[in-house]
Amino acid sequence: MSAGRGGGVRGTRLPRAVRERQMMDAAVHTFGRRGYRVASMEEIAGLAGVSKPLVYLYLNSKEELFTACVRREARALRASVRDSVDPRLPADRQLWAGLTAFFTHTAENPDGWAVLHRQARTHGEPFALEVAAMRDEMVARVASLIGAAAREAGTAGRTPELAARDMTGLAQALVGAAESLAGWRHEDGTVSARDAAATLMNFAWVGLGELLRGERWTAR
Structure with a gap:
């Protein structure tokens, strides 16, 4: 297992609420620093320590993720x-x-x-x-x-x-x-x-x- 930059650990089973908070924290950091247009779901996933498909599974799309943020x-x-x-x-x-x-x-x-x-x-x-x-x-x-x-x-x-x-x-x-x-x-x-x-x-x-x-x- 490898730790992501945002503190998440790949392969570790965490409660959904905790995992979503990690992804949201990573998204706010990325959107705030990089801007909505430039920020990528791959970058957010890497910072959260999860796979990009998991971000889409939990938060559907970049637009919906940004709205949630x-x-x-x-x-x-x-x-x-x-x-x-x-x-x-x-x-x-x-x-x-x-x-x-x-x-x-x-x-x-x-x-x-x-x-x-x-x-x-x-x-x-x-x-x-x-x-x-x-x-x-x-x-x-x-x-x-x-x-x-x-x-x-x-x-x-x-x-x-x-x-x-x-x-x-x-x-x-x-x-x-x-x-x-x-x-x-x-x-x-x-x-x-x-x-x-x-x-x-x-x-x-x-x-x-x-x-x-x-x-x-x-x-x-």
Whole structure:
């Protein structure tokens, strides 16, 4: 028996779930580093330590394998952010926790983030739809936090006027900034998750605070 590069052992009988996880890990690594078009099923099989026919037996096709990778990585990122947030905290602390978890997860799983942020978005349906669903969930969550902040400000005696469209637009901008910052962190390699989260909080939330106090920028 010979061990594969991904830690699998040819000829060893493993539970199906374990074998599938090995193949998925190898696929995420390969797709993230090589790209969807260039990555081959043979390369993925070699990294997982299994035969190429076994990959097809378990996961049917390259397209279905990539879709499964996108779904798995999206679920993991959503769960990481969701589980980090205590809904009993004020809106700004919830956003801080979510951003820190987002930047931590993307740094610890660079191949998964590459699959979601670069590969899936550039190859059309059904891959892009999977990522869009994840992003829509994040935008909705951030918009709800902005709405909570507006309510908190109103309770404090201010009179903010934020329409649903304003909150959604601000949430879209904040999520887009987080995605861009995560990509920059990946290239830079020296910025911690907490520093990245603090940068975005200072950029977005401090400005939002002014907006909730009734300050609006206008072109003159």
